[in-house]
Amino acid sequence: MPYVTQMLQLYEQSIDAIRDGDEPAGKLTIGVSESLMIYYLPRLIPAFSEKYPHVRLEVKSVDYADLITQLKYGDYDVALLVEMADWEPSEVTLSTVRVEELKFVGALSTTPLTEQTMFVAERTRSWQQRVRSSMRKVIELPSIEAVKQCVLSGLGVSLLPSFVVQNELQAGSLQELHEAHPRDQVGIFTVHHEKKWVSASMNAFLKEVHILN
Incomplete structure (x- = not known):
């Protein structure tokens, strides 16, 4: 079943790449920790949506206990979360937005x-x-x-x-x-699986998170 999921993800990625090229568009699923939904997203979503009106954001609450698996199998394209500043998980690409x-x-x-x-x-x-x-x-x-x-x-x-x-x-x-x-x-981090294809939409989101820091 995980293999089938990965194949479907690759198919969807190839369709997005052909259809959108370098222009951010399509659905982007973000896992966000609860505190950032309240105190960060109200600034981030309007700014991002104004710049990239063709990207459809889908926001989900992060399940910390199963985060790596959910990133691996595409439940989230990218996660925005809070963890200890020295957090170093395996199998992911991690970027520090800021430290608090x-x-x-x-x-x-x-x-x-x-x-x-x-x-x-x-x-x-x-x-x-x-x-x-x-x-x-x-x-x-x-x-x-x-x-x-x-x-x-x-x-x-x-x-x-x-x-x-x-x-x-x-x-x-x-x-x-x-x-x-x-x-x-603690750090505010963006996280995505190390083997995740970074689409134009995802790349735009990662940049916007750091701009709004």
Whole structure:
């Protein structure tokens, strides 16, 4: 079955190459992590669509647990995601868009840190492991935005990329717990399978991601 899938992908790629030449056009499927859907895509999609009106973007939520397989078999043409800055997966071509600090944050509280609840998003385990082992109670939620709202409500603390909480930190509704963790960093990456044919549409998307950085 994987062989059949690969043959169909090669056929579709050849049709696209003949039909479109060097002009970006056709469908481009992007896997995107949830936080970037909220905080990055609202800028990226309008700018890209204005430049390349003949490209039809299809956006899917990234499944981190099965990412390499999904890239290999064409569930996504390319992925845009957040991982630890030193992330080095195999079988893919990786490009760093930018690096962000992780912020350990909470609302104003007199509760000792070790007695607070740690809120984590299900798909952010790679960086949440940095502090969760020291917390007495950990609650997993389905989205990074749900985590932020719980922290804003004073229900606990979390470790989040700076682009997720920068407005709240500036407004004072969240505070950074500087003493609680080292200055870890995450990267925003584009990723595609190392054997993936880079179409004109995909190449245009990769360039636009870096332009908007």
